[in-house]
Amino acid sequence: MTTILWLKAFHVIFMVAWFAGIFYLPRIFVNHAESSEPLVHQHLKGMERRLLYFVTPFALFTVLLGIAIIYQYGYPWFVAAKWLHIKITLVILLLFYHGYCFKLVKTFAADKNTRSGKFYRIFNEIPVIILFIVIILAYVKPF
Numbered sequence: 001m002t003t004i005l006w007l008k009a010f011h012v013i014f015m016v017a018w019f020a021g022i023f024y025l026p027r028i029f030v031n032h033a034e035s036s037e038p039l040v041h042q043h044l045k046g047m048e049r050r051l052l053y054f055v056t057p058f059a060l061f062t063v064l065l066g067i068a069i070i071y072q073y074g075y076p077w078f079v080a081a082k083w084l085h086i087k088i089t090l091v092i093l094l095l096f097y098h099g100y101c102f103k104l105v106k107t108f109a110a111d112k113n114t115r116s117g118k119f120y121r122i123f124n125e126i127p128v129i130i131l132f133i134v135i136i137l138a139y140v141k142p143f
Helices: 002-034 038-073 075-080 082-109 117-123 125-140
Strands: none
Touching (some): 002 038, 002 082, 002 125, 038 082, 082 125
C-alpha cells in the first residue's frame, strides 16, 4: 500500500504543477491578444513558449503516474471504477487542450493571431471546469 500512496502523492504534485501552467498560459494569451506594442509581443512570445515547454513534462508525469496507479490497483478495480473512465476521458480532453496551446503559441509566434482577448478569457475556463469535475470524481467517486 505504501507504493500507491507515493504514486498518488507525486501524481497530485505533478497535476498541480501542470494545472498552474495551463491556467496561466491562456492569461498570457489574453495579454498578447489585447496588446498592440511590438516589444510587449516579443516578451509575451518568449513567456508563452517557455511556460508551455516547462509544464509539458508535468503533464506527462501526471499521466504516467496515473497509469501506474491504475496498474497497482489492477484490472478488476479499473473495470469497476466507472468514475475513473469519466476522469480519463476528461484528462484526454485536457491533453487535447494542452496540444491546442502548442498551436496557439505557434500562431502568436508567427504574429497570426486573429482571436480577441475575450476568446482567450473563455478558453481559459476550460481547464478550470475540467479540474473541478476531476477532483469531484476522484474524491467523491459518485459512480
